[in-house]
Amino acid sequence: xxxxxxxxxxxxxxxxxxxxxxxxxxxxxxxxxxxxxxxxxxxxxxxxxxxxxxxxxxxxxxxxxxxxxxxxxxxxxxxxxxxxxxxxxxxxxxxxxxxxxxxxxxxxxxxxxxxxxxxxxxxxxxxxxxxxxxxxxxxxxxxxxxxxxxxxxxxxxxxxxxxxxxxxxxxxxxxxxxxxxxxxxxxxxxxx
Amino acid sequence: xxxxxxxxxxxxxxxxxxxxxxxxxxxxxxxxxxxxxxxxxxxxxxxxxxxxxxxxxxxxxxxxxxxxxxxxxxxxxxxxxxxxxxxxxxxxxxxxxxxxxxxxxxxxxxxxxxxxxxxxxxxxxxxxxxxxxxxxxxxxxxxxxxxxxxxxxxxxxxxxxxxxxxxxxxxxxxxxxxxxxxxxxxxxxxxx
DNA sequence: CAATTTATATGCGCCAGTCATATATATGAC
DNA sequence: GTCATATATATGACTGGCGCATATAAATTG
Numbered sequence: 236x237x238x239x240x241x242x243x244x245x246x247x248x249x250x251x252x253x254x255x256x257x258x259x260x261x262x263x264x265x266x267x268x269x270x271x272x273x274x275x276x277x278x279x280x281x282x283x284x285x286x287x288x289x290x291x292x293x294x295x296x297x298x299x300x301x302x303x304x305x306x307x308x309x310x311x312x313x314x315x316x317x318x319x320x321x322x323x324x325x326x327x328x329x330x331x332x333x334x335x336x337x338x339x340x341x342x343x344x345x346x347x348x349x350x351x352x353x354x355x356x357x358x359x360x361x362x363x364x365x366x367x368x369x370x371x372x373x374x375x376x377x378x379x380x381x382x383x384x385x386x387x388x389x390x391x392x393x394x395x396x397x398x399x400x401x402x403x404x405x406x407x408x409x410x411x412x413x414x415x416x417x418x419x420x421x422x423x424x425x426x427x
Numbered sequence: 428x429x430x431x432x433x434x435x436x437x438x439x440x441x442x443x444x445x446x447x448x449x450x451x452x453x454x455x456x457x458x459x460x461x462x463x464x465x466x467x468x469x470x471x472x473x474x475x476x477x478x479x480x481x482x483x484x485x486x487x488x489x490x491x492x493x494x495x496x497x498x499x500x501x502x503x504x505x506x507x508x509x510x511x512x513x514x515x516x517x518x519x520x521x522x523x524x525x526x527x528x529x530x531x532x533x534x535x536x537x538x539x540x541x542x543x544x545x546x547x548x549x550x551x552x553x554x555x556x557x558x559x560x561x562x563x564x565x566x567x568x569x570x571x572x573x574x575x576x577x578x579x580x581x582x583x584x585x586x587x588x589x590x591x592x593x594x595x596x597x598x599x600x601x602x603x604x605x606x607x608x609x610x611x612x613x614x615x616x617x618x619x
Numbered sequence: 620c621a622a623t624t625t626a627t628a629t630g631c632g633c634c635a636g637t638c639a640t641a642t643a644t645a646t647g648a649c
Numbered sequence: 650g651t652c653a654t655a656t657a658t659a660t661g662a663c664t665g666g667c668g669c670a671t672a673t674a675a676a677t678t679g
Contacts, residue, residue: 255599257567258555260574262464263607265555267581267591269461272454283666302626314667316628321666338626338675363450363457369580370573375449377569381562382452388561389459399459407447415455475635494657506636508659513635530644530657 268366272402275358279351282321285310287355288401289318290327293342294352295405296397298331300339307397327351356404383414390418460558464594467550471543474513477502479547480593481510482519485534486544487597488589490523492531499589519543548596575606582610 273284281287285308292307293299305315319342322328327348333339344352367375390396396419400408409416465476473479477500484499485491497507511534514520519540525531536544559567582588588611592600601608 254556254559255552255596256603257559257571257574258552259595259600259605260571260578261460261559262551262555263591263595264574264577265457265460266464266594267578268453268457270590271581272458285666300626311668312627313629313669317667320628333626336626336676340627359454360447360450363454364446366577366580367446367449367453370576374573374576378573379449379452381566381570382449382456384562384566385456385558386452386459388558389463398462399455402458403451403455404447408451411448413451477635492657503637504658505638505660509636512659525657528645528657532658 268363271362271365272359275362276355279354279358281351281355282325283318285318286322287351289322290344290348290352291355291402292397293328293344294349295400295403297343298333298341300333300336300341302339303397304342306394307401309398322348355402359402360404386414387418390415390422392422393419395419460555463554463557464551467554468547471546471550473543473547474517475510477510478514479543481514482536482540482544483547483594484589485520485536486541487592487595489535490525490533492525492528492533494531495589496534498586499593501590514540547594551594552596578606579610582607582614584614585611587611 276284276287279287281290288308289304292304296303301315301319302312304319305312308315308318310318319328319330319340323330326345329343329345329348330340331343333341370378386399390399396415399415400413403413405413468476468479471479473482480500481496484496488495493507493511494504496502496511497504500507500510502510511520511522511532515522518537521535521537522532523535525533562570578591582591588607591607592605595605597605
């Protein structure tokens with residue numbers, strides 16, 4: 236029956252279009268917000284986005300190795316070493332020998348580094364707050380569980396958890412049950 | 428009454444925490460999605476993210492000048508010129524003299540450039556589709572208007588509209604009433 | 620205890636992008 | 650019409666971030 240085929244095609248066409256639309260919306264919103272965060276952080280005048288990310292990551296997980304940091308930032312070993320070199324020269328980060336692994340160097344923020352990390356987190360929050368305050372209470376209430384789902388499904392292991400939270404204020408997020416950490420724990424429980 | 432003060436403080440404290448939480452959620456989700464888009468595009472092996480963005484931008488707005496592109500990518504003039512140099516050398520973009528402005532060079536994709544742009548848009552869609560398919564119909568239905576609001580409030584003029592949509596498949600988005608374009612038009616109507 | 624893996628470090632080099640500057644066209648004042 | 654200024658593109662010189670290859674030291678495994 237040709238009329239049914241036509242109808243099906245129309246439905247299919249319409250659904251595809253709707254899919255395209257929500258995909259475009261999500262992608263555009265994500266890059267827009269991510270860019271505004273980067274812009275806010277960029278205004279602080281740090282050497283690079285990775286430098287800022289490293290500071291926040293070290294703040295959230297002090298005494299972790301350069302190699303752990305490298306994974307979060309998706310850098311090569313040497314790239315991470317250079318980055319730490321410069322942060323150390325700027326007096327923001329301290330290298331220490333690990334007392335559990337003689338090869339590893341673990342990282343800690345200096346007092347200045349702590350301050351910088353707070354400022355970076357504040358800049359990031361400014362970007363999102365400008366958006367959140369334009370949403371209604373209902374929109375925020377509805378958005379929250381969806382964002383939790385998105386973060387849960389994009390977290391497959393401890394490594395992706397670290398990456399997804401790499402700019403987070405984890406001290407504010409953790410006690411409220413960060414969906415990323417929960418998802419990472421669930422994956423660990425289920426095994427690799 | 429001290430008990431009231433304490434109660435108020437508690438409310439305040441709790442609200443602040445909740446604000447921190449939604450801010451962290453939104454920021455983390457945005458950077459996570461944006462990173463996955465970048466990773467998907469990065470896998471294509473193009474010279475840089477900006478090269479990919481330029482191709483999609485030129486696809487969506489052919490015969491625009493190098494200077495217009497520069498604004499979308501937040502590059503200096505010379506940076507944009509070098510970028511176009513390399514894309515032209517790779518046979519993806521063509522320079523033409525503008526016939527309305529003797530100074531301007533307008534850009535157009537070659538056939539290969541068109542193909543590349545489609546592939547880039549496909550890579551971006553892969554990233555978001557992997558996330559959207561993990562959401563329920565209700566979640567998607569609720570998310571849509573919130574994303575539209577977010578894009579509307581982050582679009583202040585034509586320039587931010589271009590930036591926010593810089594990786595969009597505008598041919599799919601435009602007929603469905605892209606909130607970014609609508610917001611840009613409204614701002615233009617109200618004047619600068 | 621030898622062989623392999625893992626963590627950090629360094630020399631070398633690339634490439635994206637900026638700054639300063641040059642040139643051409645357009646626009647506005649008079 | 651012409652002169653001053655603004656705008657668009659182009660190029661030389663340079664830098665910073667980062668990768669690749671390699672070296673060394675410590676840990677692990679057999």
